Amino acid sequence: MYERILHPTDGSTGSAHVALQALNLAKQYDATVHTLHVVDADVKSLLSESGGRIDELKSRGKTGIEMVERMAESHDVNLVTDIREGEPAETIIEYADEIDASVIVAGTHGRTGVRRRVLGSVAERLVRHAHCPVMTVRLPSTDVTVENADHAEDLLARALASADEEANLTAVERQNNVWVGTGERDGHDYILYLDPVTQRTTVLEQ
Numbered sequence: 017m018y019e020r021i022l023h024p025t026d027g028s029t030g031s032a033h034v035a036l037q038a039l040n041l042a043k044q045y046d047a048t049v050h051t052l053h054v055v056d057a058d059v060k061s062l063l064s065e066s067g068g069r070i071d072e073l074k075s076r077g078k079t080g081i082e083m084v085e086r087m088a089e090s091h092d093v094n095l096v097t098d099i100r101e102g103e104p105a106e107t108i109i110e111y112a113d114e115i116d117a118s119v120i121v122a123g124t125h126g127r128t129g130v131r132r133r134v135l136g137s138v139a140e141r142l143v144r145h146a147h148c149p150v151m152t153v154r155l156p157s158t159d160v161t162v163e164n165a166d167h168a169e170d171l172l173a174r175a176l177a178s179a180d181e182e183a184n185l186t187a188v189e190r191q192n193n194v195w196v197g198t199g200e201r202d203g204h205d206y207i208l209y210l211d212p213v214t215q216r217t218t219v220l221e222q
Contacts, residue, residue, distance in 0.1 A: 022117040027080030030155035053077030090216035105141035172197040175217035
Protein backbone atom coordinates (compact mmCIF):
# COMPACT_ATOMS: atom_id res chain seq x y z
CA MET A 17 0.00 0.00 0.00
CA TYR A 18 2.80 2.40 0.93
CA GLU A 19 6.22 2.28 -0.74
CA ARG A 20 7.62 5.78 -0.19
CA ILE A 21 6.66 7.77 2.89
CA LEU A 22 7.55 11.46 2.92
CA HIS A 23 8.26 12.87 6.36
CA PRO A 24 8.89 16.64 6.32
CA THR A 25 10.47 17.96 9.51
CA ASP A 26 11.30 21.46 10.74
CA GLY A 27 13.01 20.37 13.95
CA SER A 28 10.18 21.61 16.18
CA THR A 29 9.88 20.22 19.69
CA GLY A 30 7.78 17.08 19.51
CA SER A 31 8.87 16.21 15.97
CA ALA A 32 10.23 12.87 17.21
CA HIS A 33 6.62 11.72 17.59
CA VAL A 34 5.92 12.53 13.94
CA ALA A 35 9.04 10.68 12.85
CA LEU A 36 7.96 7.70 14.94
CA GLN A 37 4.60 7.57 13.16
CA ALA A 38 6.35 7.61 9.77
CA LEU A 39 8.82 4.91 10.83
CA ASN A 40 6.14 2.66 12.30
CA LEU A 41 4.15 2.97 9.09
CA ALA A 42 7.24 2.13 7.06
CA LYS A 43 7.94 -0.87 9.27
CA GLN A 44 4.40 -2.14 8.76
CA TYR A 45 4.52 -1.86 4.97
CA ASP A 46 8.26 -2.42 4.39
CA ALA A 47 8.47 1.08 2.93
CA THR A 48 11.23 3.67 2.63
CA VAL A 49 10.98 6.93 4.59
CA HIS A 50 12.13 10.13 2.90
CA THR A 51 12.84 12.80 5.53
CA LEU A 52 12.97 16.34 4.16
CA HIS A 53 13.92 19.58 5.88
CA VAL A 54 13.09 22.81 4.05
CA VAL A 55 15.05 25.95 4.86
CA ASP A 56 12.36 28.61 4.62
CA ALA A 57 13.49 31.09 1.95
CA ASP A 58 11.42 33.89 3.51
CA VAL A 59 12.99 33.41 6.95
CA LYS A 60 16.43 33.20 5.37
CA SER A 61 15.80 36.50 3.57
CA LEU A 62 14.67 38.19 6.79
CA LEU A 63 17.75 36.96 8.63
CA SER A 64 19.99 38.24 5.84
CA GLU A 65 18.42 41.68 6.06
CA SER A 66 18.68 41.80 9.86
CA GLY A 67 22.16 40.35 10.08
CA GLY A 68 20.89 37.13 11.66
CA ARG A 69 22.74 33.83 11.47
CA ILE A 70 21.53 31.88 8.45
CA ASP A 71 23.72 28.90 9.32
CA GLU A 72 21.50 28.29 12.36
CA LEU A 73 18.63 27.42 10.03
CA LYS A 74 20.62 24.72 8.27
CA SER A 75 22.11 23.52 11.56
CA ARG A 76 18.63 23.05 13.02
CA GLY A 77 17.60 21.05 9.98
CA LYS A 78 20.70 18.89 10.15
CA THR A 79 20.13 18.21 13.86
CA GLY A 80 16.53 17.19 13.22
CA ILE A 81 17.52 14.88 10.39
CA GLU A 82 20.29 13.28 12.46
CA MET A 83 17.70 12.44 15.12
CA VAL A 84 15.52 10.72 12.52
CA GLU A 85 18.57 8.83 11.23
CA ARG A 86 19.17 7.41 14.72
CA MET A 87 15.49 6.49 15.03
CA ALA A 88 15.45 4.80 11.60
CA GLU A 89 18.53 2.78 12.49
CA SER A 90 16.91 1.68 15.75
CA HIS A 91 13.73 0.61 13.94
CA ASP A 92 15.62 -0.96 11.00
CA VAL A 93 13.87 1.24 8.43
CA ASN A 94 15.35 2.43 5.13
CA LEU A 95 15.80 6.20 5.20
CA VAL A 96 16.61 8.84 2.58
CA THR A 97 17.27 12.42 3.73
CA ASP A 98 17.46 15.78 2.01
CA ILE A 99 17.69 19.49 2.90
CA ARG A 100 16.28 22.01 0.44
CA GLU A 101 15.52 25.71 0.34
CA GLY A 102 12.23 27.33 -0.61
CA GLU A 103 8.68 27.95 0.53
CA PRO A 104 8.03 24.95 2.83
CA ALA A 105 4.63 23.73 1.60
CA GLU A 106 5.44 24.21 -2.08
CA THR A 107 8.85 22.55 -1.73
CA ILE A 108 7.38 19.58 0.16
CA ILE A 109 4.69 19.07 -2.50
CA GLU A 110 7.27 19.31 -5.30
CA TYR A 111 9.47 16.77 -3.51
CA ALA A 112 6.48 14.46 -2.97
CA ASP A 113 5.74 14.55 -6.70
CA GLU A 114 9.42 14.02 -7.51
CA ILE A 115 9.66 10.79 -5.48
CA ASP A 116 6.05 9.73 -6.21
CA ALA A 117 5.31 9.63 -2.47
CA SER A 118 2.63 7.23 -1.31
CA VAL A 119 1.76 9.36 1.73
CA ILE A 120 3.02 12.42 3.59
CA VAL A 121 3.31 12.23 7.40
CA ALA A 122 3.51 15.78 8.79
CA GLY A 123 3.29 17.61 12.11
CA THR A 124 0.40 20.00 12.57
CA HIS A 125 1.86 23.13 14.18
CA GLY A 126 5.41 23.78 13.13
CA ARG A 127 4.54 27.47 12.80
CA THR A 128 2.72 29.61 15.32
CA GLY A 129 1.47 33.16 15.84
CA VAL A 130 0.55 35.72 13.19
CA ARG A 131 2.37 33.97 10.35
CA ARG A 132 0.32 30.82 10.94
CA ARG A 133 -2.97 32.76 11.04
CA VAL A 134 -2.20 34.66 7.84
CA LEU A 135 -0.73 31.90 5.70
CA GLY A 136 -2.18 28.80 7.32
CA SER A 137 0.04 26.05 8.68
CA VAL A 138 2.24 24.02 6.35
CA ALA A 139 0.27 20.89 7.23
CA GLU A 140 -3.03 22.56 6.28
CA ARG A 141 -1.64 23.57 2.90
CA LEU A 142 -0.33 20.05 2.34
CA VAL A 143 -3.78 18.61 3.05
CA ARG A 144 -5.34 20.99 0.54
CA HIS A 145 -2.82 20.76 -2.28
CA ALA A 146 -0.75 17.56 -2.09
CA HIS A 147 -1.41 14.95 -4.77
CA CYS A 148 -1.13 12.05 -2.31
CA PRO A 149 -2.76 11.27 1.06
CA VAL A 150 -1.54 13.34 4.04
CA MET A 151 -1.43 12.03 7.60
CA THR A 152 -1.19 14.79 10.20
CA VAL A 153 0.24 14.26 13.68
CA ARG A 154 -0.20 16.84 16.43
CA LEU A 155 3.16 17.91 17.84
CA PRO A 156 3.33 17.37 21.61
CA SER A 157 5.32 19.58 23.97
CA THR A 158 8.18 17.09 24.26
CA ASP A 159 10.32 14.87 22.04
CA VAL A 160 10.22 12.02 24.56
CA THR A 161 8.55 9.00 22.93
CA VAL A 162 9.09 6.50 25.78
CA GLU A 163 7.01 7.97 28.57
CA ASN A 164 6.59 5.16 31.11
CA ALA A 165 8.34 2.14 32.58
CA ASP A 166 6.02 -0.39 30.93
CA HIS A 167 6.88 0.90 27.45
CA ALA A 168 10.59 0.99 28.32
CA GLU A 169 10.44 -2.55 29.69
CA ASP A 170 8.79 -3.82 26.51
CA LEU A 171 11.40 -2.22 24.24
CA LEU A 172 14.34 -3.37 26.37
CA ALA A 173 12.99 -6.91 26.68
CA ARG A 174 12.67 -7.16 22.91
CA ALA A 175 16.22 -5.88 22.43
CA LEU A 176 17.60 -8.40 24.93
CA ALA A 177 15.63 -11.28 23.44
CA SER A 178 16.64 -10.57 19.85
CA ALA A 179 19.28 -13.34 20.02
CA ASP A 180 17.64 -15.59 22.63
CA GLU A 181 13.93 -16.03 23.26
CA GLU A 182 14.64 -17.23 26.83
CA ALA A 183 16.49 -14.04 27.78
CA ASN A 184 15.25 -12.50 31.02
CA LEU A 185 14.99 -8.78 31.74
CA THR A 186 15.37 -8.39 35.49
CA ALA A 187 15.05 -4.64 36.18
CA VAL A 188 14.26 -1.31 34.48
CA GLU A 189 14.67 2.21 35.83
CA ARG A 190 14.88 5.78 34.55
CA GLN A 191 18.25 7.44 35.13
CA ASN A 192 18.60 11.08 34.10
CA ASN A 193 18.00 11.10 30.32
CA VAL A 194 18.08 7.36 29.69
CA TRP A 195 16.23 4.17 30.64
CA VAL A 196 18.54 1.50 32.08
CA GLY A 197 17.77 -2.19 32.31
CA THR A 198 19.57 -5.31 33.48
CA GLY A 199 19.03 -8.85 32.27
CA GLU A 200 20.37 -12.34 31.65
CA ARG A 201 20.97 -14.15 28.38
CA ASP A 202 22.86 -17.36 27.63
CA GLY A 203 24.17 -17.47 31.19
CA HIS A 204 25.63 -13.95 30.98
CA ASP A 205 24.56 -10.69 32.63
CA TYR A 206 23.75 -7.67 30.50
CA ILE A 207 23.09 -3.97 31.00
CA LEU A 208 20.85 -2.18 28.52
CA TYR A 209 20.37 1.50 27.66
CA LEU A 210 17.31 2.97 25.95
CA ASP A 211 17.18 6.48 24.49
CA PRO A 212 13.74 7.87 25.47
CA VAL A 213 13.55 9.99 22.29
CA THR A 214 14.89 7.82 19.48
CA GLN A 215 14.09 4.48 21.16
CA ARG A 216 17.58 3.35 20.26
CA THR A 217 18.76 0.47 22.48
CA THR A 218 22.28 -0.58 23.39
CA VAL A 219 22.95 -4.00 24.92
CA LEU A 220 26.28 -4.54 26.70
CA GLU A 221 27.58 -7.66 28.40
CA GLN A 222 28.73 -7.03 31.99
